Amino acid sequence: MVELRDVHMQFEEKKVLDGFSLKVEPQERLVIMGQSGSGKSTILRLILGTLRPNSGSIFFKQFEITRLRRRKLQQVRRHMGMVYQYSALLSSRNVRDNVALPLEELTVKSRSEIDKIVDEKLDLVGMKDTKELLPEELSGGMKKRIALARALVLNPELLLLDEPSAGLDPVIASVIDELIISLSEKSKVTSITATHEMDSAFRIGTRMAMLYQGKVIEEAEPEKFKQSKNPVVAQFLSGSTKGPILEGSQDAITKK
Amino acid sequence: MANAHPPVVVAQEIGQVARNFLREVGSVFWFIAHTFEETLERIQHGRVPFRAASFFRHTERAGVDSVPLVGLVSFFLGLTMALLTGYQLQRFGTERLIPGLVAIAFTRELGPLITGIMLAARIGAAFTAELGTMQVSEEVEAIEAMGIGPLRFLVAPRLLALFLLMPCLSTVSNISAIFASSLISKAYFSIAFPYFLDLVKDSLLIRDIITGVLKSFLFGLLIGAIACYRGLTVKGGAAGVGTSTTSSVVTAITAVIGFDTLYNIVYTVFFPT
Numbered sequence: 001m002v003e004l005r006d007v008h009m010q011f012e013e014k015k016v017l018d019g020f021s022l023k024v025e026p027q028e029r030l031v032i033m034g035q036s037g038s039g040k041s042t043i044l045r046l047i048l049g050t051l052r053p054n055s056g057s058i059f060f061k062q063f064e065i066t067r068l069r070r071r072k073l074q075q076v077r078r079h080m081g082m083v084y085q086y087s088a089l090l091s092s093r094n095v096r097d098n099v100a101l102p103l104e105e106l107t108v109k110s111r112s113e114i115d116k117i118v119d120e121k122l123d124l125v126g127m128k129d130t131k132e133l134l135p136e137e138l139s140g141g142m143k144k145r146i147a148l149a150r151a152l153v154l155n156p157e158l159l160l161l162d163e164p165s166a167g168l169d170p171v172i173a174s175v176i177d178e179l180i181i182s183l184s185e186k187s188k189v190t191s192i193t194a195t196h197e198m199d200s201a202f203r204i205g206t207r208m209a210m211l212y213q214g215k216v217i218e219e220a221e222p223e224k225f226k227q228s229k230n231p232v233v234a235q236f237l238s239g240s241t242k243g244p245i246l247e248g249s250q251d252a253i254t255k256k
Numbered sequence: 257m258a259n260a261h262p263p264v265v266v267a268q269e270i271g272q273v274a275r276n277f278l279r280e281v282g283s284v285f286w287f288i289a290h291t292f293e294e295t296l297e298r299i300q301h302g303r304v305p306f307r308a309a310s311f312f313r314h315t316e317r318a319g320v321d322s323v324p325l326v327g328l329v330s331f332f333l334g335l336t337m338a339l340l341t342g343y344q345l346q347r348f349g350t351e352r353l354i355p356g357l358v359a360i361a362f363t364r365e366l367g368p369l370i371t372g373i374m375l376a377a378r379i380g381a382a383f384t385a386e387l388g389t390m391q392v393s394e395e396v397e398a399i400e401a402m403g404i405g406p407l408r409f410l411v412a413p414r415l416l417a418l419f420l421l422m423p424c425l426s427t428v429s430n431i432s433a434i435f436a437s438s439l440i441s442k443a444y445f446s447i448a449f450p451y452f453l454d455l456v457k458d459s460l461l462i463r464d465i466i467t468g469v470l471k472s473f474l475f476g477l478l479i480g481a482i483a484c485y486r487g488l489t490v491k492g493g494a495a496g497v498g499t500s501t502t503s504s505v506v507t508a509i510t511a512v513i514g515f516d517t518l519y520n521i522v523y524t525v526f527f528p529t
Contacts, residue, residue: 074404077402082398084398106402
């Protein structure tokens with residue numbers, strides 16, 4: 001479904017991805033873990049094509065994202081849904097208009113058809129009663145759920161989630177996570193989640209990948225991942241202050 | 257480089273400024289071209305490029321809401337211009353030239369220029385701040401991520417609104433200034449209203465009106481493009497929005513005055529009176 005091959009990405013002096021490679025199979029729920037600023041969100045943006053890598057290839061199905069022209073890229077993006085860390089709802093439009101936007105702009109459906117789909121998606125995320133509210137009138141968790149409804153409105157094959165439960169209380173975070181799981185099971189959606197929220201990551205993921213110094217240093221199913229011998233992964237999972245992460249050691253990479 | 261001769265350093269800095277300026281000019285023109293491209297692509301697919309409601313919202317903000325400001329400022333300028341020139345012309349007994357002078361000056365030059373400066377400050381700043389805020393809150397990227405062209409969706413309705421409304425607002429400016437000068441002409445120089453109108457009609461040529469209207473269209477496009485470009489290229493959070501908004505207003509006003517000069521030179525060379 002998605003493949004990144006030897007991707008290098010640098011922002012001015014800062015090297016973010018350094019030969020990053022990853023493969024995501026259909027209907028998988030991959031969770032990319034890593035420290036803040038390690039490049040997790042960058043990976044999602046590269047898959048979407050809103051960022052271009054310095055080198056390397058990115059594939060979504062049969063399309064090489066890095067080589068697509070603007071028009072084709074826009075068409076390919078319609079098969080993906082993205083939920084941003086801060087939801088990125090359009091502040092001047094109410095909930096209904098936010099969710100309806102992709103349908104209004106990219107399909108030829110009538111208003112009644114659009115309203116029906118919007119109702120269905122809002123119902124799915126448990127937010128049907130908020131249709132007339134503006135984003136500023138919603139809490140963080142509500143915004144996340146609306147963003148999820150918007151991302152799902154075109155029935156995407158791939159769902160990209162950037163810190164879906166960051167900044168939410170544990171109960172709402174669990175609601176969002178369960179929503180993601182049920183959507184992926186019911187609608188057979190493949191998802192890639194970037195997070196450093198441990199509970200959420202292990203709840204959502206069917207496979208975990210650890211991003212460290214621009215590379216994947218560990219990749220496994222949740223249970224195996226928890227038992228990883230890699231010192232970086234072990235330190236990250238335990239939250240210990242002692243270990244290679246704070247020392248900036250290269251050992252972890254070579255030990256893979 | 258630290259030991260470089262001062263004139264060399266100055267030349268290098270001038271070169272750097274010139275290079276940045278040319279790069280910015282080029283970027284704005286590419287920005288306009290890409291907006292057209294995205295919009296036309298959409299029309300070719302038999303779809304409306306943007307929602308009519310979005311276009312009318314911008315025309316209302318940029319046009320209808322700007323009428324009092326443009327009208328009032330132009331009225332005061334018309335008063336002042338008629339008064340100051342009138343007293344000078346009176347010394348030679350030629351005060352009946354006031355109506356023509358004000359009418360030509362505003363229709364051809366001051367109307368579009370004053371309107372352009374006011375719109376750059378009022379609407380250009382609003383467009384930059386609005387799009388800049390959307391940019392830093394990832395709203396623009398979210399639109400792009402959905403597969404919607406942000407230039408067509410966000411920029412095209414704003415550009416079209418300013419493009420079409422600038423000539424209308426210039427006309428409001430011209431009428432206000434001419435009306436104000438008619439009041440001064442009557443009060444201080446005893447020129448009756450019907451005679452004032454005859455003098456305006458006699459002195460104003462169609463080419464003066466066409467020149468002003470063409471200029472207004474181009475000013476509208478220029479102000480809209482600079483404001484939207486600055487908004488969509490904001491970097492650095494809230495502070496970046498502030499910096500870009502200031503820069504947008506300064507650039508748009510300078511561009512309008514510079515473009516006006518260029519337009520006048522070209523027009524005078526190719527279409528001499």
